[in-house]
Every structure is written in C-alpha cells, then in structure tokens.
Amino acid sequence: MFKHICKLVWNRKRVNFLIILEIFISFLVMFSVIVLTVYYADNYRQPLGFDYQNVWYLQVEAIEKSGTAEKQDRPQQIEKFKRVMAAVREFGEVEAVAGAQYLPYMNGNWSSCNDVNGKPVCYWANAVTDDYRDVMRINIVRGRWFGKEDDGANYKPLIINRQLAKERFGNEDPIGKALNQLDKQDSLPEGKRARVEERVVGMVDDFRKNGEFAELKGYAIYRNSLREADDRLPRVLGVRVHPGVTAAFEEKLLKRLQNEASDWSFTIKPLTQMREEMHQQSIVPLTAFAVVAGFLMLMVGLGLIGVLWQSVTQRTKEIGLRRAKGATKQRIYRQILGELLVITTCGALIGTLVVVQFPLLDFLGFATPKVYAYAIVISLLLIYALTAVCGLYPSWLATKVHPAEALHYE
C-alpha cells in the first residue's frame, strides 16, 4: 500500500515537487517562530532571582562619564552620594535603599570575560552596596552576602549565580575560589594585570537582570562599599517602598533630593514599568512575526485545499475506475490522505534536515539543544496538522466520485 502511494506521488512529480517545496518553506517559517516562542517560554520558567514588586528605580546623574576632574573630587562626590542615600532612607515610606551600577530591567550591560582553559567565560556584572540584598530580596543559596568582614580585606568579594559557577568552576563548590586567575596574570601586559583576587563569597540561584525572557547567563555581583577611592560611584538607586505607596510620593522624594544635590539630576520609575518596557522589546517583534507567519500559514493552507481539490477533480477517471473495481470509500479516502502524508513527509524531512544543520553552523546559537528539539517536534506536529486539515475536504470530495462518471470519459 505504502509503496503504491509513493509510486502515485512519483508519477505526478512535477506538481508534487512544487507542493513539497511549499511545505518545506512553510516548515522553515513555522520553525523560526516556534523556536523563538519555545526559547522565551523556557526562559520564563527559570528562576528570576529577585523581587521587582514595590521597587523604584532612581537614576542619579551625578558626574559626567569622562574628564580628569572626576578623580580629584571623588571623596566629596561619595560623601554627597551618601547624603542622598540617607535622605531617601529617612522617609517612612521607604523600606530599603541601595546603590548599584545596574538595576534589573535596565538597558545596557557591563560585561566581563575571563579565560578558563583557553576558552573565554563571559558574564554580566554589577557593583552594589550592601543593602541591595534587601532591596531586591536576593536569596543566597550557598555562602554568604557581603558584610563587615569584607571591609579592608585583601580580596574583592563577589557573589555569582549558579550559571557562572557552572561555567567557571564546573561541579566544584565555588565558595572561596577566585574568579580571576591570578597565576596567569604575569603573562599579561602591564596595566591589564588585576592585582586583587576576586573571591567568590556567595552564590545565588540566578539573577537575570533582563528579566523573565532573557537568556541564562553568568552574573557576578561585586561589592561597592562607597569607600575605596577606586570604586565607581553607583549610577542608580534601588528604592524598596512599602506596599501601597503611590506615585504621589515620587514628587515628594524628588523635591527632597533636588534640595540635597541641586546640580545632580534624578529620574524615578517603578521597576514594574521598566519590566513592561523590557518585555515589550521581546514580545512586540515576536508577535508581529507570529501574526505574519500565521497569515502565511493560512494562505498556504487555503492554497493547498485549492490544489488538492483541483487534483481530485482532475483524477475523476482514476478514482472512478477504482470505485468501479470495488474499492470502498474508506480506501479512496485513505489513498488521498496517504498521498498527502507522503508529500508532507518529504517536505518536512528536508526541512528538518536543513534545520538540524543550523546549530552545527552556529546559526541560532541562542537556543539550547532541548529548546531546539522541542521546537522541531512542535513544528512537525503543526505542519502535519495543517496538511491533514487541508486534505479533509478534498479527500471527502474524492469519495463522492461516482463510478459511472469515470465511464463517461473515452
């Protein structure tokens, strides 16, 4: 039976070739939408590592980024920054406040790389003051958070996430280990040598700065003690307010800060709003893409119905003859759907073969093998569902062919 159907398909190869081509391209289109969707869905399930509710983002534009004047008045700047933080803390509405280079959902990244066995391990970094844990409600799963014991220590304390621990140290316990490799420093040119050990003191499950849809990526949190002269001044304040505090408080807070530091600028935004904006950056393009792909599939589906319908009408003779020779309606039905199945399999098979090449060519590098496998399976299911639905009406039409019609010809 199967062999026979393949023969029938081969006999109409010109027409079927175009249909296979169409299914193949449809498969690619479907796959690209689905791989992105699966990727986002997979990321969404991962732990976020912080709590964004009731946190406000307070941008502090203190001094400009470059210029030599900056280094000289550092101590005054730090004092001023501490006064600003104290002013925020004074308010009854505020639960905790901390300085940081980045807050979650902020655009822009500070990225760093270390060589491990010749391979660079890259991660995103942040430098925060001690209260950051209370502001973002970070849960330390191993080791400890920054504390007084880090003051004046001969190492730079830092907290890393599980992903970075895995990439950098494999299955070993990361606590107490150095993130940078001091023994290899001698081979580096002067000026690029780090003199201080960066010692891991704690680990968090994860900390995904760009939120729910972002990829899993190594993350390191350095300590900013607002003390040492070579620490950078925090760029933002995270302010955790008590639940129920409204936007009216923003104005009050801003007025107070403007008095404290009149030559600095401040901007306030709830983190929930920044989260929405960041999500839009992921979701809007995907939605647009998915809508276009959806319409494409609708068009392909309708086209397929048309082509199959036409081919059934054209094959009246053949089908009528089979009926006259005693084939049941069931068998005709199975023949038409079977042919369609063979055609779809050809298209989908070529599609899968092409898609499997992508990871080998390092194209679509963001997707893990698991995401990839899921996406392929879902795309295959959908493409079979699409062609099966399109085949229903034409194959039903084929069963309606009366043996007598076939005998009209010739």
Added chain:
Amino acid sequence: MLKNYLKIAFKVLLRRKFFTFISLFGISFTLVVLMVAVAFFDHTFGQHAPETKQDRTLGVYFLEMKTPDRDGTWNGSAGYGFLDCHVRTLPNVEKVALFSEHEIIHSYPNGEKVPLYLKYTDGEFWNVLEFNFLEGAAYTKDDDLNRNLVAVINEATKKKFFGDQPAVGKFIEMGGRNFRVTGVVANVPFLRITPFSDVWVPIGTAKNDNFRQELMGSFMALVLARSPQDFQAIKDEFQVRLAQVEFPDPKEWNLMTGNVETFFESVSREVIPSQNRQARPKLLIALLVIAALLFMLLPTINLININISRIMERASEIGVRKAFGASSWTLVGQFVVENILLTLVGGAIGFVISVFVLHLISQSNLFPYATFTMNYRIFLGGLALAIVFGLLSGVYPAWKMSRLHPVDALKGATR
C-alpha cells in the same frame, strides 16, 4: 487584443470563486506586509518635515575612542567638547547644529506624574531643521549663551499641561526648575531620532558644565552642506580633524575614529557588521530587497501552484487556440497579462487593507507620535511590488501551459 485578454481574464476569475478568493487573499496579504514595511522605511528614512533638507545634511551620530593598546573601546555618541571644537568649525558648510540624545525627565503638573522626552539643542538646530511651529517661535543662539530657561514643546505636551489654552509665555516645571515656553511645534514621530523629543531646551541650561570638555558623551551634530557635492570634502576634512584631537590623558585614550555621514549611512554601519566598520548603504538596500524577495517566495510558490491547477481547467480553450495557430509566445503573453491583472486587483485590495493596518499601528502608540500615512512613494512601491509578484508567479505556469500539445489539450489532458 489586450481588451479581449482582460475580458477573458474577468470571466475566468468569476467562474470559480473559491480559487479567485484564495489567489486574491494570498496576493493582498503579501502586498499588505510589503507595503507596511515600505511605509515603515519611508517613515523612518524618508525626507519629511522637520528634516526637509535631509538630502544635504550630514551628521556625527557615532564615534569610537580607543586605548593605546587598542583593546579598550568606548563607543557611543560624541562629547560636546569634541563637536564644539572640531565640527562646529568645519569650513565650507552652511550651518552646524549640536543636540543631545533624548533623555526622559518627569514633571509633576498638579501632582500628576508626566514623563517627558527632553533634548538639549543649540540655536542653530532650529535653522537646520524646519519644524512646523503652531505657536510662537524657537529660542535663539543668545538664549543658549545666556542660559535662559526657555523651552519649545510639542503639541502633545502642550495638551497635557495647558489643554487648549495658548502655551507661549507660560512655564513648565522640569527637574525643579521652571522653563518659559517660547513655541509649540507639531508632534515629531519617535522614529525620527534626530528631531524627536517632547521638549527642547538650550544646551546652556544643563545643570553643570562638566560636559563641555568631553570628547565622548551624549551629543550629536548635524552639518548642513551647501550641496551634496560638498559631502566628500566635508568628510575628508572631518578625518583630518579626528587625527588632530588632543587627548587630556593619552595614556588612557589616544585615538578617535568615526565619520560624518548621512543618517542612512550611519544606520547601515550599525546594522551590517564589518571588520573596519565601513558604511555600506547600498548593501543594506540590497539586503532589504533580498529579504523582501525571500518573503515573497512562499506566496509566489503558493500562487504558482494554484495557477497551474487552474490552467488545466482551461485545457480545451488552449487546445482550440493552439489548433487555430496561436503561438506559444502569444499564449504566454496572454496568461502573464491575466496574472498581472489578478495581482493588480489583489494589490488594490491590499492597498486598502494597508491603509487600515497602518492606521491601527499609528493608533496603537507602540511608537510615540507615529503617523504612518500613505503617500505616492509607498503607492508606487506597492504598484511595482504587485507587478514583480505577478510576473514571478505567472511566468512558470504560463510557460508550462503553452507547451501543452494541442491534441492532448483538446482531449482534456490530465498531466
């Protein structure tokens, strides 16, 4: 002859309505997507007010600064100090305007929080760009020098602060200071990065002066040439000046690279990665065209499939015509004309739907103040696309059909 073709085409279209519907659905959907894309492109890059002199405008949008060992790179917008010293003084140009990246600032009229986009500009900004002033006028160079707290606002901001009342002479509070409104301009779309903002204020009103020395920072420059022929000379002079930059601490940073270029060149540099960061605007256009053709691939194959099916229906007509001596070429011509007619009808439907879709996107507020409108450029683009699409999808079925043997055709061939 053509009239006959068209008559036949219409009759055929009306004969099997389901097929006609499928074809038209595919064609119009494809053209809607492409026309929306063209409208987007035109909206972002076309020569619209206030950028009415875009054809002779260059800009410094993006610079790079490198460390002595060339490992460290700082890329981003230029600093005010660099632009003031090296770009403002470019010879043989008509005007130079400096402006900052837009930033967000919050204002609290009546205790309500209003986020505003704010841009710092100099006085020349208003001469290089031609904003549509609904009320009042721009601030001037003197306002900038004297650090006057004045502002130009857009129509939407005026509505938020003053309702329907005239706004000129009134004050708006931003960052703890009150700015006097000197003019109200029509809204500028968000995607027009150069002019876009809600509020424009003089550079002199910045809270401190640290930025005035910066080589890298948050400023951009527009250079208005007398004519596009001067572009090359200006670009060459800019490179000479980049080489002359004096670094405050040459051990930290000692090289600057960048270009003075058209906006589209700048975008092509950002979009297409290359070794030495060349601007390749032609390549970008080629890539966009290829992307459009790739997108058309699936609809084209779909339409080819349908066309082949339908042509078999007309085997007897073809047989008669062939038997009476019509050449293959005549038949190919006839069917291609028919197909182009079909795509034009689909194009017309697509055009109407595009107007509707663009209206929806404009309304959705995804892009603040976007006004995606149809204009003759998009219409011509759509027309060209429809014809290309018609040719692509019509030629193969017509060729296949024209090769039918008259005897087979008369019999009603199946294969």
